[in-house]
Amino acid sequence: MNKIANTPNLLDPDYWGNTIKMSLSKFFILCVLQDEELHGYDIAKSVKRRTDGCCTPREGTIYPVLKQFTEGGYVTFKSEIVSGRERKIYAVTDKGREAFQVALTEWMKITRCLQDCSCTTCP
Numbered sequence: 001m002n003k004i005a006n007t008p009n010l011l012d013p014d015y016w017g018n019t020i021k022m023s024l025s026k027f028f029i030l031c032v033l034q035d036e037e038l039h040g041y042d043i044a045k046s047v048k049r050r051t052d053g054c055c056t057p058r059e060g061t062i063y064p065v066l067k068q069f070t071e072g073g074y075v076t077f078k079s080e081i082v083s084g085r086e087r088k089i090y091a092v093t094d095k096g097r098e099a100f101q102v103a104l105t106e107w108m109k110i111t112r113c114l115q116d117c118s119c120t121t122c123p
Contacts, residue, residue: 025057026065027107030100033075033092040066043090066090074099 008015025047032038032046040062048056057065066088069075074096077088092100 021055022061024055025061026069027100027103028055029057029062029065030069030074030092030096030103033090034097034100037089037091039087039089069096 028047044057044062075090075092077090079086079088
């Protein structure tokens with residue numbers, strides 16, 4: 001952040017990287033759940049692996065998103081006890097698969113727009 005005006009430094013690659021990564025966390029959480037059921041820590045590892053370390057969501061991001069997805073019916077979970085502690089294993093629902101396809105379609109539209117460097121085709 002620019003301390004003088006309290007505005008972000010738009011010339012800082014970290015600003016853009018962090019902004020993009022925050023936005024993509026939901027997308028990639030749904031993405032990795034397309035392949036298998038996972039608990040929170042494994043979701044984070046899978047997202048990191050799938051994105052070659054570009055997107056590495058932390059607990060403070062993953063669990064609120066999973067709660068939101070569960071409440072919306074996009075994922076479900078089952079509980080298991082591991083070493084005396086409850087662990088939730090998350091699975092994507094059909095509604096979650098559909099949401100991922102909607103997200104993917106929108107992402108591709110935005111990508112084309114950025115590649116063209118003119119947003120006349122953006123919604």
